[in-house]
Amino acid sequence: MEKKNIDIDVSKLTSNCFRQSKVKGECMLQMRVPGAVIKAEHLKYAVEIAEKWGNGDFHLGTRQTLSIPGIKYEDVSAVNKFLQSYIKGVEVDTCGVEMEVDSNGYATIGARNIMACIGNKHCLKANVNTTELARKLEKQIFPSPYHIKIGISGCPNDCAKGHFNDFGIIGLVKPEYDYERCIGCGKCVEACQGHATRVLTLTEDKKISKDSCCCVGCGECIVACPTGAWRRNPQEFYRVTIGGRAGKQYPRMGKMFLNFVTEEVLLKMLANWESFSADVLNHKPVYIHGGHLIDRAGYYNFKDKILAGVDLNPEAEVADHIYWAETEYRANIHVK
Amino acid sequence: MAFSLNYQKIDDILAKLSSDYDIYAPVRLVGEGKFSATDRIQYDKITRAEQIVYNEKSDFSPREIISPITQTLFYFTENEFIENLPESRSIIIFARPCDINAFKRLDKIFLENGDFADSYYKSRRDKVHFALLDCKGGWESCFCVSMGTNKTSDYSLAVNFNSKTVEIEVNDSSFNKYFNDIKQCSYQYNFVKKNKIEVELPEIRPEQIEKISDLQIWQEYGQRCKSCGSCTAVCPSCSCFTTRDISYKENKKAGERRRVWASCLHPDFTEMAGGHSYRETAAARIRFRTLHKIYDYKKRFDTVNMCVGCGRCTDTCTQLISFATLLNRLSQEIKKLSVLEEGVEYVSKSSSS
Numbered sequence: 001m002e003k004k005n006i007d008i009d010v011s012k013l014t015s016n017c018f019r020q021s022k023v024k025g026e027c028m029l030q031m032r033v034p035g036a037v038i039k040a041e042h043l044k045y046a047v048e049i050a051e052k053w054g055n056g057d058f059h060l061g062t063r064q065t066l067s068i069p070g071i072k073y074e075d076v077s078a079v080n081k082f083l084q085s086y087i088k089g090v091e092v093d094t095c096g097v098e099m100e101v102d103s104n105g106y107a108t109i110g111a112r113n114i115m116a117c118i119g120n121k122h123c124l125k126a127n128v129n130t131t132e133l134a135r136k137l138e139k140q141i142f143p144s145p146y147h148i149k150i151g152i153s154g155c156p157n158d159c160a161k162g163h164f165n166d167f168g169i170i171g172l173v174k175p176e177y178d179y180e181r182c183i184g185c186g187k188c189v190e191a192c193q194g195h196a197t198r199v200l201t202l203t204e205d206k207k208i209s210k211d212s213c214c215c216v217g218c219g220e221c222i223v224a225c226p227t228g229a230w231r232r233n234p235q236e237f238y239r240v241t242i243g244g245r246a247g248k249q250y251p252r253m254g255k256m257f258l259n260f261v262t263e264e265v266l267l268k269m270l271a272n273w274e275s276f277s278a279d280v281l282n283h284k285p286v287y288i289h290g291g292h293l294i295d296r297a298g299y300y301n302f303k304d305k306i307l308a309g310v311d312l313n314p315e316a317e318v319a320d321h322i323y324w325a326e327t328e329y330r331a332n333i334h335v336k
Numbered sequence: 337m338a339f340s341l342n343y344q345k346i347d348d349i350l351a352k353l354s355s356d357y358d359i360y361a362p363v364r365l366v367g368e369g370k371f372s373a374t375d376r377i378q379y380d381k382i383t384r385a386e387q388i389v390y391n392e393k394s395d396f397s398p399r400e401i402i403s404p405i406t407q408t409l410f411y412f413t414e415n416e417f418i419e420n421l422p423e424s425r426s427i428i429i430f431a432r433p434c435d436i437n438a439f440k441r442l443d444k445i446f447l448e449n450g451d452f453a454d455s456y457y458k459s460r461r462d463k464v465h466f467a468l469l470d471c472k473g474g475w476e477s478c479f480c481v482s483m484g485t486n487k488t489s490d491y492s493l494a495v496n497f498n499s500k501t502v503e504i505e506v507n508d509s510s511f512n513k514y515f516n517d518i519k520q521c522s523y524q525y526n527f528v529k530k531n532k533i534e535v536e537l538p539e540i541r542p543e544q545i546e547k548i549s550d551l552q553i554w555q556e557y558g559q560r561c562k563s564c565g566s567c568t569a570v571c572p573s574c575s576c577f578t579t580r581d582i583s584y585k586e587n588k589k590a591g592e593r594r595r596v597w598a599s600c601l602h603p604d605f606t607e608m609a610g611g612h613s614y615r616e617t618a619a620a621r622i623r624f625r626t627l628h629k630i631y632d633y634k635k636r637f638d639t640v641n642m643c644v645g646c647g648r649c650t651d652t653c654t655q656l657i658s659f660a661t662l663l664n665r666l667s668q669e670i671k672k673l674s675v676l677e678e679g680v681e682y683v684s685k686s687s688s689s
Contacts, residue, residue, distance in 0.1 A: 120371070183598065232376075234368060
């Protein structure tokens with residue numbers, strides 16, 4: 001270890017979005033990029049911080065933050081002062097977060113950066129505007145001291161890996177079938193077989209039959225259809241997975257909690273996360289994965305509390321039970 | 337004669353016309369496009385002017401109004417059948433010159449191909465009047481001027497929508513009665529004179545066809561084309577259909593015969609008994625479609641080319657194939673063929689038609 005006389009409150013440093021480095025005396029700043037989209041002009045802040053106070057490197061954070069390693073502890077307050085207009089530009093001006101921005105940097109790291117794929121502004125597959133949703137959610141969760149990790153994907157491909165977040169949000173479409181426009185070419189059947197859940201079949205009459213039970217709402221049939229027989233229903237829907245996480249002991253992929261909910265339902269449900277967390281944690285915001293928190297509360301308790309006051313849309317489905325499946329690097333994890 | 341109207345007045349006239357005609361125009365289906373947060377523009381019945389999408393090219397062509405995608409031809413029982421000729425009122429279609437010219441191409445196929453006229457097509461087609469939509473300069477993928485389809489005289493009305501007013505040229509005196517007491521103006525339809533792209537059509541001599549079929553360009557496009565058939569679905573001059581007999585589930589002895597659009601880009605288009613197919617590769621299929629559009633049809637009917645240069649195939653292609661670019665490249669390739677030394681014996685590599 002380097003023989004340096006350093007005295008830093010690491011937990012306060014972490015809450016301020018600076019991560020302790022193995023290099024004694026240094027830390028790494030993590031700048032939030034909600035939904036992973038900012039104006040290019042905001043990148044200049046990262047460049048300047050990296051060149052002026054960092055070690056010149058720039059790291060693309062694994063949660064899509066702009067991360068600047070090699071910042072000296074003594075420079076943290078200068079960096080925070082410089083960060084003020086970035087935080088205002090991104091959090092207040094872009095996301096509409098209601099907060100006072102001062103020169104002390106980020107107030108909390110609790111609610112983590114909201115990850116997202118590029119969404120329907122660009123992607124041919126996406127069903128929703130992930131950037132806009134991320135910004136609405138940022139307004140709702142930041143700056144909460146309670147830990148929450150959200151990943152948003154525009155379609156069930158889940159490129160943003162929502163399945164490994166506390167909450168994975170996936171944009172869905174409910175395709176409408178127009179019998180008269182269908183020429184029975186089977187392109188949608190091929191697409192569904194190749195990319196999705198094989199719910200479409202070509203009937204004897206050369207039209208399409210759909211097993212609606214297992215449609216994942218990806219919209220591949222719509223894109224594949226040459227005549228527009230599959231029509232995009234303009235109402236956007238979401239799937240929500242919960243409890244996903246990585247980790248050394250027992251990584252767990254998130255399981256489906258809600259299916260085909262509207263944005264209104266989604267936002268109202270997530271608005272209950274903070275009070276649910278406070279309740280389970282006895283009002284002490286500590287670092288705990290969402291999945292563990294749900295385990296601690298029990299799924300049924302979680303379900304009641306997180307859906308309290310939420311009027312589900314008619315299409316919405318809610319998981320009765322959750323059967324978690326973990327990769328147990330340490331066996332018998334539930335036996336204490 | 338031409339008239340200038342505000343939107344209230346044009347709606348009054350549309351209401352009067354609606355009692356005599358079914359009026360079809362391109363309408364916008366908001367958020368129902370192929371991709372998320374995109375619209376779809378396709379033809380539908382309208383009653384009000386604000387429904388008409390006048391400043392964008394429609395994604396689908398008006399041909400489905402006259403030649404429906406799925407059409408029941410007759411119903412049958414064991415001993416009888418009942419013909420299902422469409423009972424149609426008179427029709428007004430808001431369309432641009434390219435699409436009106438495309439109907440002329442369809443007329444050849446449905447009414448003059450062989451020694452009988454297709455009564456299902458004819459029963460509706462005979463009742464069509466066109467209201468010419470102003471192109472307002474056209475769009476980037478259009479090449480109507482190159483195809484000679486930028487003009488038409490087959491229209492009853494010509495209409496120019498502006499933000500507050502609508503100008504209408506009446507080209508058919510039977511429509512005069514709808515325009516009593518309307519302010520006259522000097523509007524005249526502006527036919528597009530120049531497109532952003534020009535297409536040089538290849539000159540093909542029949543004896544070159546085999547060599548043209550063997551051109552490498554088809555292999556290249558065959559690699560790119562996914563055989564989705566979207567280009568044929570949006571095409572105003574495509575006419576291919578297949579027939580299907582449907583037996584009702586409760587009583588297999590009763591049923592109906594339908595015709596349904598077919599696409600020469602789909603692998604099963606040339607499939608025969610035993611599973612044999614003439615055109616097994618995407619390359620062969622895209623070659624067939626291209627040559628049909630700019631050579632075969634013209635040769636068959638000794639008339640104009642089938643393609644009207646609307647560019648919808650280019651607009652819809654998810655593999656970003658531009659039909660205009662393909663045609664220009666083909667022309668260059670054929671020119672190269674033509675300068676090959678005479679007397680060099682050509683050995684065909686192709687066994688397909």
